[in-house]
Amino acid sequence: AQSVSQHNHHVILSEAASLELGCNYSYGGTVNLFWYVQYPGQHLQLLLKYFSGDPLVKGIKGFEAEFIKSKFSFNLRKPSVQWSDTAEYFCAVIPGGYQKVTFGTGTKLQVIP
Amino acid sequence: DGGITQSPKYLFRKEGQNVTLSCEQNLNHDAMYWYRQDPGQGLRLIYYSQIVNDFQKGDIAEGYSVSREKKESFPLTVTSAQKNPTAFYLCASSPKKAGAFTGELFFGEGSRLTVL
Numbered sequence: 001a002q003s004v005s006q007h008n009h010h011v012i013l014s015e016a017a018s019l020e021l022g023c024n025y026s027y028g029g030t031v032n033l034f035w036y037v038q039y040p041g042q043h044l045q046l047l048l049k050y051f052s053g054d055p056l057v058k059g060i061k062g063f064e065a066e067f068i069k070s071k072f073s074f075n076l077r078k079p080s081v082q083w084s085d086t087a088e089y090f091c092a093v094i095p096g097g098y099q100k101v102t103f104g105t106g107t108k109l110q111v112i113p
Numbered sequence: 114d115g116g117i118t119q120s121p122k123y124l125f126r127k128e129g130q131n132v133t134l135s136c137e138q139n140l141n142h143d144a145m146y147w148y149r150q151d152p153g154q155g156l157r158l159i160y161y162s163q164i165v166n167d168f169q170k171g172d173i174a175e176g177y178s179v180s181r182e183k184k185e186s187f188p189l190t191v192t193s194a195q196k197n198p199t200a201f202y203l204c205a206s207s208p209k210k211a212g213a214f215t216g217e218l219f220f221g222e223g224s225r226l227t228v229l
Contacts, residue, residue: 006155009153032215032216032217034216034217034218036218036220043203043220043221043222043223044203044205044218044220045220046217046218049215049217051215090155090156092156092216092218093216094214094215094216097213098214099144099161099163099169099207099214099216100158100161100169100171101146101158101207101216101218102158103148103155103156103157103158104155105153105154105155106153106155106156
């Protein structure tokens, strides 16, 4: 069965620090990859997605993620975080040709002003 | 506005009672999903449906049931057989792109169920 691992459960950063959140998945074939964000009191929304093509994808609010097929990874990055980035971040995977979307356990990011 | 509407937002239930959570979408998406969110466990898939009158079990379907009689609607019933039903429930829908499901999910605001 496919699985998604997010290694960092809780990250605390100061404003302007750089961010990298890890995501690894277990499926060996073609995949679509996603990062979702859940701000406090708000519903889950898409941050960025990878379907094919350039493995470096850019999303909203200055976030980007890099798909490294050989490492089965899709890490999320942001050069300089802001207090408003405080949220929970979820990585998700769907294998090509399937309909089941699997999520990681999430990473809570706390940014200190 | 187009989107996913879940109701009720908060629900309290006594042990032994069934409860149904509503999910309606007006995005004309074919696929719909139910997830359960618990602290530290991320989102776990309960059921999903790609088409009307068809649905598949997810990873934690025991104690839950669904129906998909209309494209717009995918209600979830939490039965008395669900051993630990207190949780935050999220409904989502997903469109097709070039005839294939992309997995991109559009979420509702969620329903928080508390069993007393």
